[in-house]
Amino acid sequence: MTDLVPGRRRARSGAPSRARRAAVASAAVGGTAALASGGGSLAAAAYFARRIVTPDRVRPDDVVVLGADATSVTLGTNPETVVPGRYGLWLEGGAGHARVGDVLDLDAGAGRVRREVLGIDRGVLGPGTARWNQYFHGSPPDESLGLPTEHVTVDGELGRMPAWVVAPEGGPTHRWAVLVHGRGARREETLRALPPLLAEGWTCLVPTYRNDEGVPAGPDGRYALGLSEWRDVDAAMELALSRGATELMLAGWSMGGAIVLQVLDRSERSDLVSRVLLDAPVVDWGDVLAHHARRHHVPPPVGSLARLLMRHRWGHRLVGVHEGVDLALTDWVRRADELHHRILLIHSADDEFVPFGPSLALAQARPDLVEFPDWRVARHCKEWNTEPERWETLVREFASG
The missing domain is CATH 2.40.30 (Elongation Factor Tu (Ef-tu); domain 3)
Known part of the structure; x- marks a missing residue:
């Protein structure tokens, strides 16, 4: 994932006046004019919200x-x-x-x-x-890992989405794993999981989703933080079923984890999912936004107002979204009782980008479902990078049986 807030900018001269901003906020959310007058300007909140949902098209050298x-x-x-x-x-x-x-x-x-x-x-x-x-691999599976790879397309609601299919030796099986990359990432992010999954007989499907580079964008060209992207993964699951899958595994990295959690909640096919792998997942977008607001010295009222803009219809034009983005729906600590699938949750305590606190809280709330190995040192989505043998052993054991 790329930085959500690379730098704060001044509001343009054409931005609404302070009084107008306070009036709009007060009228919209009732009783919250203090958010605007207490340092939470509408312009700053709109900018913060836009940064969260806008894909980064340029990735400079670093x-x-x-x-x-x-x-x-x-x-x-x-x-x-x-x-x-x-x-x-x-x-x-x-x-x-x-x-x-x-x-x-x-x-x-x-x-x-x-x-x-x-x-x-x-x-x-x-x-x-x-x-x-951070992916280590920089090409499709046939080039990076020497694995025979089928380049296919998934027919999603927005059009044809490219995907890779990699089968175990001997050909496709009835068990398919659908691997979902994170926000602003490439499909190569997921390739680290292929060797242990293939070794346990899982056919691997690596799809794209809306707003990925080179694929159809959503109606507004913005991320919905999993709340619309799940439908593209659901379409990939349908492809797997049409090709003989009878059992599914879902795996997600970072925002891919948030997408997977929405699939489990919303897809008619979720009953066919036997297990879930999450690597440095976004378990609660509200916590991630609060973390980045602190990192970039965004006043708490601005962050709170940004969440309201993302959720309510009156703020959609300011944020540039067609659908509301209700972060409460992404809080799986609060919604822990709604989960019903076995989960291997790998998340480093030293993740600087998506704090591991909600992952720990989810594991503590659902010890009957969630396996949560202790992990240190690794930065965001880099658990495999720091301890590849341990990571692959955990994944292979979880995928077996």
Whole structure:
């Protein structure tokens, strides 16, 4: 997931006056004019809400490559480049890709870290800039993992959505796993799950959903944080059933987890789901928004007003959405009693982007359903990166039987 609030901007000169903003907020939510007058301007709240639901079309380089040879690469230090584990680097604006391993040397004072080079898939790794790739893999399964891959399309309500189908050795089985990537991510994010799932006989379906790059956008071009995207995953489940699936597993990373939870709640096919894998999931969008508001010094009244704008019809035009985004529907700690599926929930306590508190609270609320292994060190959606063998063992054991 990309940063929800990359920077605060001044309201445009044409924005409503303070009095008008307070009047609108008061009229809309009744008794909450204090939100506007107490620092929560309508313009700031609308901007915050828009950042949450707007896809990031441009992904700039975020890593400085200081030098490289056949076995190692020296990078400028930042919170990502100094964390142990396996990662990738997008090179040449995404045209190239390299895979890097553990830290070999760290000179924090000089701002330099040297890491092992595990392979250069395409392009040239040399001085310049690059973009960190937490997926490790940078291509479809046939290129990244050497797995025979069928490129198919899912007929969704918005049109044809590309997907990958990867079957175990011997061909497709009756057990299908549908793997759902996160907000602003690519399908390659899910490839880390393929080896353990294939080993246990699961045919893997990796779909896209609305507002992904190169696929049909939603009517408003905005994310609904799982509240509409679930229908695209539901269509992928229907494809699996049409091709012989009788048992389904759902897996979701980050916002993909939020999407999966909505599928379980809303899909007529959810009874065919036997188990669910969640990696650093958004269990409560309200908690995520509050976290990012604090990180970016957004006053609490602004964050509260942003939630109201997203939910109520009067705020839809300001946020740019056609459907309301009711964050209360995404709070699965509060809705824990409504869950009925076995869940393996992997979420690092050191996740800087989606705090693991709601995941822990959900596990504590439903110990009968939720397996929640202790995980440390890994940043957002990077549990596999820091401990790949442990991650794959947990997933394989959960997928067996």
